[in-house]
Amino acid sequence: MAFNRPDSNRRDHFTDAVFPSPFHARQNAHNQMRVWSRWSDYLSVPAYWCAEMEYFAGRNTCGVFDLTPMVKHRISGPDALPYMQRLMTRDVSKIKPGRVGYSVWCDDNGQVIDDGTIFHLEEGVYRICSQEHQIDWFLTNRLGFDVTVTEETHDVASLALQGPTSCAVLKDMGLGGIEQLTPFGMAWFDFEGTRLMVSRNGYTGDLGYELWIDPEHAEALWDRLFDAGEVRGIRAMGSDALDMLRIEAGFILAGQDFLPAMEAVRAGHTRSPFELGLAWLVHFDKGVFNGRAALLEEKEKGSRYRLVKLDIDGNKPARDSFVFTKDEKYAGTVTSAMWSPSAKASIALASLEMPHGEPGEELLVEIYYRRELKWNRVMAPARVVKDVFWDPPRRRQTPPADF
Amino acid sequence: MISDNSVIVVGGGHNGLVCAAYLAKAGRKVTVLEAGEQVGGLAATREFAPGFRASCAHLLYLLDAEISRELGLQSHGLEMASDGLRTIALAEDGQNLVIGSDNLDGAGLGDEDRAAWREYRRFMSKFAAVIGGLHNQVPPRIRQERGDLVALGKLALKIRMLGRDDMREFLRIAGINIYDVLQENFENPLLKGALSLDAVLGANSGPRSNNSVFTALHRMSGTGGHGTGAVALPIGGLGSVAEALAAAARQAGAEIRTGAAVERILTDGDRVGGVRLAGGEELAAATVVSNADPKTTILDLLGARHVEAGFAQRIVNFRARGNAAKLHLALDGLPEFRGVSAEQAGDRMVIAPTMEYVERAFNHSKYGEYSAQPVAEIIIPTVRDPGLAPAGKHVLSAVVQYAPRNLKQGWPEGKTAFTEVVMGLLARYAPAIREQTLAAELLTPEDIEREFRSAGGHWHHGELSLDQFLMLRPVPKAAQYRMPVEGLFLCGAGTHPGGGVMGSAGRNAARAVLAN
Structure with missing residues (x-):
C-alpha cells in the first residue's frame, strides 16, 4: 500500500482518506485479522488476533497500543500558563514541568468539549492530547495571549505500553532508572541518536507507560520493545481491548460517555464536568476559565445528570441499556458496558438523571440479549458503586514490583 | 479599601x-475619564480650521425627551437652532425636491407619489414607534424568568396592536431592504434615492442590503417629541448637547477629567478593580462603566484573557466596519447649490439621485474601494447658527459615503484622492464651492477610529441591524450592559439601543449599575 507521509504543515491533508501510522509496517505484520479501522486521521487496529487475549495481555503481561492517532497539540510562548489556565477547568499551575495531568475543557456554557492529558514538557511548553480535533478551538483561545498553538499529531509517534510487566520490559530495553518514575511523571532517554520520552500514565488503570518519539524512529522503537518484551509476554493490542481495559478503570471516552460540546446540536445532550463525575478537575479559585460562570451557577443550582458506575447482576453485558428505578421509572441510560473478566461482573458506566446515582442506589437495567438467535429481555438488578472495578496497588507503586 | 460607591x-x-x-444623581461617587481635551466624543464640537467649528455627528434625530427633561438640558444651555429641518434632494440640474414631514414639493412629482408619501410616513412612523418603545429599557433576556417573559410579551403585544394588516406589513418589511419597499411605493427616482439614503447613512450597507428598512426605522424611532423622524440642529453643534450633559453631570456631583486616557481596565481577582491611565496613574473603583465600544473595552482595555473564549470571540465577531467619512469645509461665503434658495440652504441637503446610484456607490466599498460617485448628507449649520464661523463665513458639514475602513490602498494614500472626488461631487451641485473653500478636513473611518477611539471607525460603535439589536447588542449574554467581569459595564452606542445621539444607552446602563 502506498501512502503519503503525513506532515503537520500540509494543508491538503484532506486529499488523503487516511494516513498510515509510522508503526504501520509493524502493525501490519502483527495484524492476523487483517481488519483496520479509522481513528481520527489514521488507520488503527481494532484487534490483532483476539480482543479478549489482547485484553488479558494488558492485565497479566503487557500490551502495546499505537497512540499516534491521538490528536496532539503544542502550546508554547510567554503566556502558555495563563493560556492553559483560561482554557482548562483545572489549575494547570499544579502540573509542574516534567509532569502529566488529566483535564477537561469546556465551552462558555460549562459543557465539556473534550478531555485529555496535559504534558508539561518543559517550563512554559505544554502538549495537549485529545480524542477530538481541537486546533480550531485552541486557536480561537489564543486571542489576548502571547502563545504559539500548533497541532503536532503527525510529528510525534507514540505507543502505550500497559500492563504489569511494562516496567520490566522498559528496563530490559535499557531505560535505566525507569523504575524510579512516579505516576504522572515524565523521563527522557537517549534512543539511537534521538530522544525518547516516557511518561507513566495510561488509559487502562494499571501500571503502564506511554512512549513518545519522532516518527523516523518509530519502527526501531517497536522492534526494541518487542525484542525486550518477548519473554515477558508482550503483545500488540488493539482498540477493542483498550476499550475493555478503560471501562474497568472507569475512564470515560468522548463520543461514547459524553457528547463533545462542539458536536452537539440539541441543548441538554452535552455534559458538564460535574455531570461526568469530574468535580475534582474544576478549580474555581484560579481566576477566569472557559465555563467558569456557568459551572459556578451549576454548583449552586445543581446538576442535571450524574455519571455513575453500575455493578449489574448476571453476566449479560448491558450495552446501550435503559436504566430504571426499582419501580421501573426512567432513570437514565448506559453509556459503556461489558462483562469484566477481571472483576468477574457485568459492569457499566451510566448517565443518570438527578437525583439518581447516589452510591448504593438500587436500580434496574433493561438488557436485551440473544441466545441461539432468540432474543431475551431481562430487567437486571444493579447497584451504583463508588469505586472503580479495577485499581491494583501496582498502578501507584514506585518502583513497581518486578514481574 | 475601595468604596463600593x-x-x-x-x-x-x-x-x-x-x-x-x-449615577451621580443616585448618590454614586462618579469620575468620568475622557481621553480627549473636550467631552462629547463624536458629538463634540471641534475647531477644524481657525475660527470654524463643527461636530462630527452633526444632526440630532433621537435625543430622548425624558432624558433631556430629567437632566434639565435646557437649563444647562441646550437650545435648538431648528427642530424640524426639511430634506432637499439635490438634482444636478437644480430640479430639487423638498421633503417635509407632511408634504413633498418639487417638479415632476405626481399625485400618486404625494399620496404614497403620506401613507409611507404613516406606516413607517407607526413601525418606528414599536422600535422606539424599546429604547428605554434594559433588553430582556431569552430565558424562563418572569420579568424577561413579560418584556418579550409586551413587545409581541405591541406588534400585535399594530392591527392585522400593519402587523403583517411590519413583519414583512422589518428585515428586508429599503430598495424593494421604496420601489413598491414610489415612482420618482430622486425621491426614492433620497429616502433610500436615510436607510444607509452611517451603515455598512446599500439600499439593496437586507436590514436597511430596519436602519431607516431606527433613524425615525426617536422619542424627542418633535415628531417622528424630526431632524434637529442644536445651537453650537452637537457639542452643546455634550456640554449640557456634562454640566448636568457635574451639578449632580460627578467629576469629569479630560485629557485622561484610560489605558487599561484593571481586575481585582474576579472583579473589576479600577483603571490605569496612560502615564501610569491608577484609580480604584468598585464599578467601571465603559463608554468605549465593545471591542475596545473587552479586547484592548480589559484584555480578552479576562473573559471566557467564546465571549471574546463573539466580541471579535461584532460587526463594526465604518463606511462613512465626514467632510468639514471652511467657506468664504454661503455656497450656492443649484436650485437651493438662501432659506433652504439651512436645511438638510442630500446627494442621492437614484437608488441605483446609491447602490453603485456602495458596491465599491465591498471591494475595499471608495465610491467613484459618492453619496452625501450636507448641512450648512452656519445658516441658522452663525456662531460656528467668523462673521460672514460659513461651515459645510457633510457625511460622505462610501469610504470603507479598510481601504485597499490604505487611507494615508487614499485620503487626498477621495477628498478630490468629494470636492468634484460637490462642485457638480455647487459650482463655486472650490473657490469658496478656505480649508477642508476629511475624517475617514480610520481617522474616526483613532481620534474617537472607536474600533472600526463606526459611528454607532457597531452596525445597527436586527442581528445586533436589543438582546443581541452587542452580543448575547452581554446585552444587559453588564459584562462577564463583575463590576464592569458598557454604556455606549455598542449597546442597546445603539447609536445616534440619544442617551438611552447611558441611562439604561445606569439603571443596570444601580440594580446590580
Missing part, C-alpha cells in the same frame, strides 16, 4: 455623560 466612567461621550449624571 465609587464608579469610573471610561470615556466622556454623550452616553458616558448621561450615565454619569444618573
Whole structure:
C-alpha cells in the first residue's frame, strides 16, 4: 500500500482518506485479522488476533497500543500558563514541568468539549492530547495571549505500553532508572541518536507507560520493545481491548460517555464536568476559565445528570441499556458496558438523571440479549458503586514490583 | 479599601455623560475619564480650521425627551437652532425636491407619489414607534424568568396592536431592504434615492442590503417629541448637547477629567478593580462603566484573557466596519447649490439621485474601494447658527459615503484622492464651492477610529441591524450592559439601543449599575 507521509504543515491533508501510522509496517505484520479501522486521521487496529487475549495481555503481561492517532497539540510562548489556565477547568499551575495531568475543557456554557492529558514538557511548553480535533478551538483561545498553538499529531509517534510487566520490559530495553518514575511523571532517554520520552500514565488503570518519539524512529522503537518484551509476554493490542481495559478503570471516552460540546446540536445532550463525575478537575479559585460562570451557577443550582458506575447482576453485558428505578421509572441510560473478566461482573458506566446515582442506589437495567438467535429481555438488578472495578496497588507503586 | 460607591466612567461621550449624571444623581461617587481635551466624543464640537467649528455627528434625530427633561438640558444651555429641518434632494440640474414631514414639493412629482408619501410616513412612523418603545429599557433576556417573559410579551403585544394588516406589513418589511419597499411605493427616482439614503447613512450597507428598512426605522424611532423622524440642529453643534450633559453631570456631583486616557481596565481577582491611565496613574473603583465600544473595552482595555473564549470571540465577531467619512469645509461665503434658495440652504441637503446610484456607490466599498460617485448628507449649520464661523463665513458639514475602513490602498494614500472626488461631487451641485473653500478636513473611518477611539471607525460603535439589536447588542449574554467581569459595564452606542445621539444607552446602563 502506498501512502503519503503525513506532515503537520500540509494543508491538503484532506486529499488523503487516511494516513498510515509510522508503526504501520509493524502493525501490519502483527495484524492476523487483517481488519483496520479509522481513528481520527489514521488507520488503527481494532484487534490483532483476539480482543479478549489482547485484553488479558494488558492485565497479566503487557500490551502495546499505537497512540499516534491521538490528536496532539503544542502550546508554547510567554503566556502558555495563563493560556492553559483560561482554557482548562483545572489549575494547570499544579502540573509542574516534567509532569502529566488529566483535564477537561469546556465551552462558555460549562459543557465539556473534550478531555485529555496535559504534558508539561518543559517550563512554559505544554502538549495537549485529545480524542477530538481541537486546533480550531485552541486557536480561537489564543486571542489576548502571547502563545504559539500548533497541532503536532503527525510529528510525534507514540505507543502505550500497559500492563504489569511494562516496567520490566522498559528496563530490559535499557531505560535505566525507569523504575524510579512516579505516576504522572515524565523521563527522557537517549534512543539511537534521538530522544525518547516516557511518561507513566495510561488509559487502562494499571501500571503502564506511554512512549513518545519522532516518527523516523518509530519502527526501531517497536522492534526494541518487542525484542525486550518477548519473554515477558508482550503483545500488540488493539482498540477493542483498550476499550475493555478503560471501562474497568472507569475512564470515560468522548463520543461514547459524553457528547463533545462542539458536536452537539440539541441543548441538554452535552455534559458538564460535574455531570461526568469530574468535580475534582474544576478549580474555581484560579481566576477566569472557559465555563467558569456557568459551572459556578451549576454548583449552586445543581446538576442535571450524574455519571455513575453500575455493578449489574448476571453476566449479560448491558450495552446501550435503559436504566430504571426499582419501580421501573426512567432513570437514565448506559453509556459503556461489558462483562469484566477481571472483576468477574457485568459492569457499566451510566448517565443518570438527578437525583439518581447516589452510591448504593438500587436500580434496574433493561438488557436485551440473544441466545441461539432468540432474543431475551431481562430487567437486571444493579447497584451504583463508588469505586472503580479495577485499581491494583501496582498502578501507584514506585518502583513497581518486578514481574 | 475601595468604596463600593465609587464608579469610573471610561470615556466622556454623550452616553458616558448621561450615565454619569444618573449615577451621580443616585448618590454614586462618579469620575468620568475622557481621553480627549473636550467631552462629547463624536458629538463634540471641534475647531477644524481657525475660527470654524463643527461636530462630527452633526444632526440630532433621537435625543430622548425624558432624558433631556430629567437632566434639565435646557437649563444647562441646550437650545435648538431648528427642530424640524426639511430634506432637499439635490438634482444636478437644480430640479430639487423638498421633503417635509407632511408634504413633498418639487417638479415632476405626481399625485400618486404625494399620496404614497403620506401613507409611507404613516406606516413607517407607526413601525418606528414599536422600535422606539424599546429604547428605554434594559433588553430582556431569552430565558424562563418572569420579568424577561413579560418584556418579550409586551413587545409581541405591541406588534400585535399594530392591527392585522400593519402587523403583517411590519413583519414583512422589518428585515428586508429599503430598495424593494421604496420601489413598491414610489415612482420618482430622486425621491426614492433620497429616502433610500436615510436607510444607509452611517451603515455598512446599500439600499439593496437586507436590514436597511430596519436602519431607516431606527433613524425615525426617536422619542424627542418633535415628531417622528424630526431632524434637529442644536445651537453650537452637537457639542452643546455634550456640554449640557456634562454640566448636568457635574451639578449632580460627578467629576469629569479630560485629557485622561484610560489605558487599561484593571481586575481585582474576579472583579473589576479600577483603571490605569496612560502615564501610569491608577484609580480604584468598585464599578467601571465603559463608554468605549465593545471591542475596545473587552479586547484592548480589559484584555480578552479576562473573559471566557467564546465571549471574546463573539466580541471579535461584532460587526463594526465604518463606511462613512465626514467632510468639514471652511467657506468664504454661503455656497450656492443649484436650485437651493438662501432659506433652504439651512436645511438638510442630500446627494442621492437614484437608488441605483446609491447602490453603485456602495458596491465599491465591498471591494475595499471608495465610491467613484459618492453619496452625501450636507448641512450648512452656519445658516441658522452663525456662531460656528467668523462673521460672514460659513461651515459645510457633510457625511460622505462610501469610504470603507479598510481601504485597499490604505487611507494615508487614499485620503487626498477621495477628498478630490468629494470636492468634484460637490462642485457638480455647487459650482463655486472650490473657490469658496478656505480649508477642508476629511475624517475617514480610520481617522474616526483613532481620534474617537472607536474600533472600526463606526459611528454607532457597531452596525445597527436586527442581528445586533436589543438582546443581541452587542452580543448575547452581554446585552444587559453588564459584562462577564463583575463590576464592569458598557454604556455606549455598542449597546442597546445603539447609536445616534440619544442617551438611552447611558441611562439604561445606569439603571443596570444601580440594580446590580
